[in-house]
Amino acid sequence: MNKAKNIGMILLVVMVLIATYGFFKITSLKKELKTSEDKASGMFKKVSEYDELLRIDSLLVIGEYDSAINAYTSQLSDKDVEEASGIQLRIDIAKKLSNLNRSQQFSELDLTEKDSLDSIQNVRISSIPREIKQYDSLNFVLEKTKVELVSIKRQLQRKSFGEYITFTNKKGSQFHYVGEVKNNKANGYGIALLNTGSRYEGEWKDNQRHGEGNFYWADGEHYSGNYINDQRTGYGTYYWPNGEKYTGQWKDDKRNGEGVFYGADNQVVTQGIWKNDKLVEEDKSKS
Numbered sequence: 001m002n003k004a005k006n007i008g009m010i011l012l013v014v015m016v017l018i019a020t021y022g023f024f025k026i027t028s029l030k031k032e033l034k035t036s037e038d039k040a041s042g043m044f045k046k047v048s049e050y051d052e053l054l055r056i057d058s059l060l061v062i063g064e065y066d067s068a069i070n071a072y073t074s075q076l077s078d079k080d081v082e083e084a085s086g087i088q089l090r091i092d093i094a095k096k097l098s099n100l101n102r103s104q105q106f107s108e109l110d111l112t113e114k115d116s117l118d119s120i121q122n123v124r125i126s127s128i129p130r131e132i133k134q135y136d137s138l139n140f141v142l143e144k145t146k147v148e149l150v151s152i153k154r155q156l157q158r159k160s161f162g163e164y165i166t167f168t169n170k171k172g173s174q175f176h177y178v179g180e181v182k183n184n185k186a187n188g189y190g191i192a193l194l195n196t197g198s199r200y201e202g203e204w205k206d207n208q209r210h211g212e213g214n215f216y217w218a219d220g221e222h223y224s225g226n227y228i229n230d231q232r233t234g235y236g237t238y239y240w241p242n243g244e245k246y247t248g249q250w251k252d253d254k255r256n257g258e259g260v261f262y263g264a265d266n267q268v269v270t271q272g273i274w275k276n277d278k279l280v281e282e283d284k285s286k287s
Contacts, residue, residue: 057090057178065098093164093176097193119217120238120246120255120277167207169230179204202227225250248274 059068072091163181168174179190186192186204193199202213208230209215215223225236232254237247243266248259260271261279273281 065094069094069098090164093166097176119221169207171230175200175207177204244269 056068056071059065059071069091072087072094163178165177165181165184165186166175167177167186174195175186175192176194177186177190177192179186179192180188181190182188183206185207187206188204189202190204191199191201197218198216200209200213200215202209203211205211209227210229211227212225213227220241222239223232223236224239225232226234228234231252232250233252234250235248236250237245238255239245243264244262246255246259246261248255248271249257251257254277255274256276257274258272259274261269263269270279270282272279272283
């Protein structure tokens with residue numbers, strides 16, 4: 001009788017132990033599940049936050065600096081977003097760009113004297129009256145805005161989170177850059193604004209324009225084409241505000257190789273072989 005009672009007690013203890021283990025196991029699994037759900041919720045929140053930052057970054061691209069500053073400021077209430085995304089840095093850069101934009105007043109000298117970065121002086125437009133130049137510049141700005149909208153869409157499609165860096169290139173030009181960054185340098189697709197009012201959007205490699213890109217000068221001139229090691233090299237087109245353009249080969253930032261110069265009416269003015277921005281062999285048979 002006592003033996004049976006002892007066996008019963010042992011079985012009861014075993015059952016209690018199994019039940020206790022099961023309870024703690026279930027509790028542990030519930031905690032793990034809750035942790036996983038919290039992590040997933042946190043990830044969705046981060047994605048949403050970065051999507052919002054990307055939307056605000058796009059305001060900088062189109063020059064709405066004050067709107068961008070207000071939108072960034074509203075994000076400062078969330079310390080996690082501020083620490084992870086460098087919102088204060090974004091605000092500082094946006095303020096600087098806003099001040100530059102307000103203080104930028106282009107005189108006649110400003111219109112003809114570009115920043116030292118890559119501009120081509122076209123002797124054909126030097127005699128055009130000031131009023132016509134200004135009209136052409138305004139017309140070009142309208143066309144450029146259409147191009148910029150396409151560029152913004154392309155940037156959004158690339159899922160860039162809009163990381164900011166500032167750097168000075170070998171030519172001494174300072175860039176405020178937003179786009180893809182690797183090893184603390186511009187690598188991939190991005191947009192850069194210069195203190196002079198010029199702007200480049202396109203592909204980068206180690207803080208140098210490298211690949212396909214577009215460069216806009218403040219007076220309305222525009223280059224669209226290939227770059228290698230921060231210089232126009234390969235095929236590209238250079239546009240002047242009055243409608244003239246050159247399209248053809250480039251090397252070391254200058255027209256080198258076969259190229260065609262078009263007038264404002266899109267008719268061929270001259271074409272042939274170019275060397276260091278000068279036509280050295282004209283092909284009259286195709287003019």
